[in-house]
Amino acid sequence: MRLHVDQRHERVLELVRERGSLRVAELAAELGVSAVTLRRDVEALAAQGRVQRLHGAVVWPGDTTAAPERRHESAEGAVIGMIVPTTVNIFADIVRGAREAVGARGGRLVLGVSGYVDAEDPVQAEHLIEGGAQGLLVAPSWFGGVPEDGQEKWLTQCPVPMVLVERSAPPGNPAADLDRVRTDRAHGAAVAVGHLASLGHRRITAVLQEGPHAVQIGTGFRAAVRARGIEVADGAPSVREHGDYEASVDYLVEAVRERGVTAALVHSDEDAIVLVPRLQAHGVRVPDDLALIAYDDEVAGLADVPLTAVAPPTRSVGELAAKLLLRRLAEKAAGQRPGPRQHLDLLPELRIRSSCGGEAPAGDAP
Known part of the structure; x- marks a missing residue:
C-alpha cells in the first residue's frame, strides 16, 4: 500500500535514525517510490533540519560517518546529467563543450538521449538523478523550440538545479524562470x-x-x-x-x-x-x-x-551552460542565495x- 507523504516522511526519519546514513536509491527502493519522489521528501526534511542531505545519501544530523562525501556537494567533482534530443549535428559539439567544462572541474558528465520524443525527457531526467546527477543540462524535445501544452511542467518540478540548452520559454511560462544558454x-x-x-x-x-x-x-x-x-x-x-x-x-x-x-x-x-x-x-x-x-x-x-x-558557437553553448550549472551547485553547497537567473544568447558568426x-x-x- 502506498504511504501518505507524512507517513513516508516518518518512515524516512525512522530508517535514517536507525542506520545513520542511507543511499537515496536504497531508501527509495525500500519505500517503494521513485528516486525523484524520495529526493523531494529529503529536500523537505533537510529544510526542516531533521536530516542532512549529502551527495546521493541521507544522513542523520550529527552523524559524521559520511562527512567525506560532502566534497561532492560542491561544484568540484560534481556529477552532471545532460539530456539532448540527439548526439549528432549541432549537439555533438554542444556535448563536447559541456563535457570539457565539467571535466575541468574534476566532474563527470552523464548523457541521456531523448530521440526527440517529448515523453522521454522526464524519463531520462529521473534515470540520471537516480544515478547521482546533482544538476541537469537539458535541451527538451520541444518541436517548435518552446514548450506547448504543459511540456515544461516536469522541468519546474525537478528536484535538482538545471539549465536549458538551445531552448527557451516565452515570458509568463513557468520555464522562463530557468537559466538558459542558447544561440541567437x-x-x-x-x-x-x-x-x-x-x-x-x-x-x-x-x-x-x-x-x-x-x-x-x-x-x-x-x-x-x-x-x-x-x-x-x-x-x-x-x-x-x-x-x-x-x-x-x-x-x-x-x-x-x-x-x-x-x-x-x-x-x-x-x-x-x-x-x-x-x-x-x-x-x-x-x-x-x-x-x-x-x-x-x-x-x-x-x-x-x-x-x-x-x-x-555550439561548443561555447555547452561550455557556458555547464559553467552556469556548476555555479548554481556551488551556491547551493555554500548555502548562498542564488544569484539572478541568466538568459545567455550567444551570437553566431x-x-x-x-x-x-x-x-x-x-x-x-x-
Missing part, C-alpha cells in the same frame, strides 16, 4: 541577410527546415529584410520539411526564373549541399544564378561549391566561402 539564431539570419545585401542582392528568400530553430531563424530573416527594404519573393520565409528536396528545388527554380530571386538562406547546410546539384540540374547555377548561404556550418565547407554559412560569389578571404577556414 535570429541574429545569425540577420547577419546572413546583411551580407547578401552588401553584395547587391535585393530580392531574396529562405528555405528553412522545420524544427526547433525555424521560428528564430525565420523571425531574424523577416526582421532583417524589412529593416533593409529588401523584397522577399513570397512575402515570408518558406518553411519546408526536412528531406522534401523536390518541393524545395521546384520552389527555388520558380523563384529564380519567375520572381527574380537572386539569393537564398537555407537551413540546414546538409540540405543546402543536397539542393545545389539539383538546382544545377535544372539550370540554376550557384553562385552565378543564385547566391546561397547555409545555416549551421557543420559540413558546409566540404560542399563541391564551398558554402558560405552561419556558424552557431558568418563564415564566407564561394557560394555567394567570389572566393573566401585568404586564411578562411574551410
Whole structure:
C-alpha cells in the first residue's frame, strides 16, 4: 500500500535514525517510490533540519560517518546529467563543450538521449538523478523550440538545479524562470541577410527546415529584410520539411526564373549541399544564378561549391551552460542565495566561402 507523504516522511526519519546514513536509491527502493519522489521528501526534511542531505545519501544530523562525501556537494567533482534530443549535428559539439567544462572541474558528465520524443525527457531526467546527477543540462524535445501544452511542467518540478540548452520559454511560462544558454539564431539570419545585401542582392528568400530553430531563424530573416527594404519573393520565409528536396528545388527554380530571386538562406547546410546539384540540374547555377548561404556550418565547407554559412558557437553553448550549472551547485553547497537567473544568447558568426560569389578571404577556414 502506498504511504501518505507524512507517513513516508516518518518512515524516512525512522530508517535514517536507525542506520545513520542511507543511499537515496536504497531508501527509495525500500519505500517503494521513485528516486525523484524520495529526493523531494529529503529536500523537505533537510529544510526542516531533521536530516542532512549529502551527495546521493541521507544522513542523520550529527552523524559524521559520511562527512567525506560532502566534497561532492560542491561544484568540484560534481556529477552532471545532460539530456539532448540527439548526439549528432549541432549537439555533438554542444556535448563536447559541456563535457570539457565539467571535466575541468574534476566532474563527470552523464548523457541521456531523448530521440526527440517529448515523453522521454522526464524519463531520462529521473534515470540520471537516480544515478547521482546533482544538476541537469537539458535541451527538451520541444518541436517548435518552446514548450506547448504543459511540456515544461516536469522541468519546474525537478528536484535538482538545471539549465536549458538551445531552448527557451516565452515570458509568463513557468520555464522562463530557468537559466538558459542558447544561440541567437535570429541574429545569425540577420547577419546572413546583411551580407547578401552588401553584395547587391535585393530580392531574396529562405528555405528553412522545420524544427526547433525555424521560428528564430525565420523571425531574424523577416526582421532583417524589412529593416533593409529588401523584397522577399513570397512575402515570408518558406518553411519546408526536412528531406522534401523536390518541393524545395521546384520552389527555388520558380523563384529564380519567375520572381527574380537572386539569393537564398537555407537551413540546414546538409540540405543546402543536397539542393545545389539539383538546382544545377535544372539550370540554376550557384553562385552565378543564385547566391546561397547555409545555416549551421557543420559540413558546409566540404560542399563541391564551398558554402558560405552561419556558424552557431555550439561548443561555447555547452561550455557556458555547464559553467552556469556548476555555479548554481556551488551556491547551493555554500548555502548562498542564488544569484539572478541568466538568459545567455550567444551570437553566431558568418563564415564566407564561394557560394555567394567570389572566393573566401585568404586564411578562411574551410
